[in-house]
Amino acid sequence: MLLEIKNVKASYGLVPAIHEANFFAEHGEVVGILGHNGMGKTTLLKTIMGFVKQNSGEINFDGETINKLSVHQRASKGIGLVPQGREIFPNLTVEQNMSVGVAAQKGDINGRIEEALEMFPRLKRLIDRRGGDLSGGEQQLLALARCLCRKPKLMLLDEPTEGIQPSIIDEIAETLSKLSKKGEITIVLVEQNLDFITNLSKRVYAISNGILKDEIPPKSLKDTNAISEYMGFS
Ligand SMILES: Nc1ncnc2c1ncn2[C@@H]1O[C@H](COP(=O)(O)OP(=O)(O)O)[C@@H](O)[C@H]1O
Numbered sequence: 232m233l234l235e236i237k238n239v240k241a242s243y244g245l246v247p248a249i250h251e252a253n254f255f256a257e258h259g260e261v262v263g264i265l266g267h268n269g270m271g272k273t274t275l276l277k278t279i280m281g282f283v284k285q286n287s288g289e290i291n292f293d294g295e296t297i298n299k300l301s302v303h304q305r306a307s308k309g310i311g312l313v314p315q316g317r318e319i320f321p322n323l324t325v326e327q328n329m330s331v332g333v334a335a336q337k338g339d340i341n342g343r344i345e346e347a348l349e350m351f352p353r354l355k356r357l358i359d360r361r362g363g364d365l366s367g368g369e370q371q372l373l374a375l376a377r378c379l380c381r382k383p384k385l386m387l388l389d390e391p392t393e394g395i396q397p398s399i400i401d402e403i404a405e406t407l408s409k410l411s412k413k414g415e416i417t418i419v420l421v422e423q424n425l426d427f428i429t430n431l432s433k434r435v436y437a438i439s440n441g442i443l444k445d446e447i448p449p450k451s452l453k454d455t456n457a458i459s460e461y462m463g464f465s
């Protein structure tokens with residue numbers, strides 16, 4: 232098991248946002264977490280990354296408990312976050328955006344960028360384009376590529392399909408699927424897009440009002456009524 236979240240709670244000041252989270256991800260797995268707006272998806276990923284402090288519970292990663300580690304330390308251990316809204320630097324080129332991802336690391340930065348770009352032929356063609364001039368989908372590809380430059384063991388993806396046209400959503404799904412088949416990376420994907428999630432993940436959890444505990448049985452994933460129930464809408 233690469234990641235294990237046990238009874239994790241987190242809050243903003245006195246206001247709880249994650250009441251209870253329990254889930255795990257095996258090495259090489261894509262795990263999906265499905266939830267509507269405001270249910271705690273971003274908070275959960277930020278808690279795993281260390282941006283939001285947990286109040287209790289345990290986060291185990293790659294054989295150790297990381298509860299007390301800083302964001303920077305978690306990143307060095309191999310956790311990468313692709314944030315909601317992508318957070319591309321609009322005035323930097325594609326290549327410069329990618330260098331920012333590896334700037335703090337030792338070794339052959341250009342080599343890492345080139346290696347990451349192998350998975351993203353579309354970005355290769357846009358290498359000198361300003362981040363701000365890319366489409367939403369292209370920016371999402373760039374956010375993924377930037378994260379991959381650091382060679383994370385675990386990638387946390389926050390709503391990669393949000394606000395993106397269907398044609399490029401398919402390209403993002405294909406890229407992630409190829410990446411996953413290489414077997415070097417584990418992905419935790421939070422989404423509202425059911426098709427995207429079921430296309431990529433064998434195991435899917437539901438998060439509702441800050442509570443994540445139920446894995447949705449595979450056959451319920453084809454049943455809209457069952458899904459609504461798991462997502463807390465009935
Ligand atoms: N920085 C913040 N300060 C206070 N409350 C927040 C903050 N960010 C999110 N929340 C609240 O935490 C809950 C979960 O939000 P969030 O994790 O962003 O949900 P999701 O990503 O599923 O849309 C919501 O009630 C939201 O209003």
Ligand SMILES: [Mg+2]
Nearest residue numbers: 272273274315
């Ligand atoms: Mg969110």
